[in-house]
């Protein structure tokens with residue numbers, strides 16, 4: 498597939514301040530997230546949380562969206578853990594299935610990495626985990642990530 502010239506990339510905060518963070522856009526974001534996991538996201542709660550992030554700046558989060566025809570078709574997000582050793586976790590990276598393998602994911606992640614460096618210069622490391630079933634190794638390696646021998650522990654709440 499050819500690179501899609503109708504795709505535009507936005508940070509959540511810019512979109513909010515331009516008055517473009519409407520519920521239809523957030524609905525498409527919630528639908529996109531459901532391609533990543535079986536979890537059902539509540540539209541109202543998600544909208545409120547996004548507005549909180551955009552307005553109050555109390556979360557150490559960066560949320561990027563790829564938008565096409567007023568729909569969120571890709572997203573990537575980063576969170577700064579700013580305690581003893583500042584590090585950044587990247588998660589919720591997803592491109593809608595019909596538009597995959599056209600470079601949107603790479604462009605989104607490149608933009609996210611640039612913003613992480615600019616926003617959080619104190620961070621020493623960026624981490625993310627991905628299930629081997631997802632076959633994302635070459636995608637992340639091309640962006641500069643290296644796999645680490647590590648056990649990942651997780652607990653359901």
Ligand SMILES: CC(C)(COP(=O)(O)OP(=O)(O)OC[C@H]1O[C@@H](n2cnc3c(N)ncnc32)[C@H](O)[C@@H]1OP(=O)(O)O)[C@@H](O)C(=O)NCCC(=O)NCCS
Nearest residue numbers: 498590591592597598599600601602603626627631635636
């Ligand atoms: C992982 C994911 C975000 C990648 O998004 P994407 O937009 O498909 O990413 P890109 O198009 O930039 O790259 C994907 C592949 O397409 C290839 N590609 C990119 N542009 C291409 C083009 N024009 N023609 C053919 N192939 C192309 C890339 O080389 C890359 O191959 P690789 O994975 O072997 O490195 C997407 O596959 C996805 O949402 N997967 C499901 C959710 C998921 O697994 N998320 C990661 C959780 S950690």
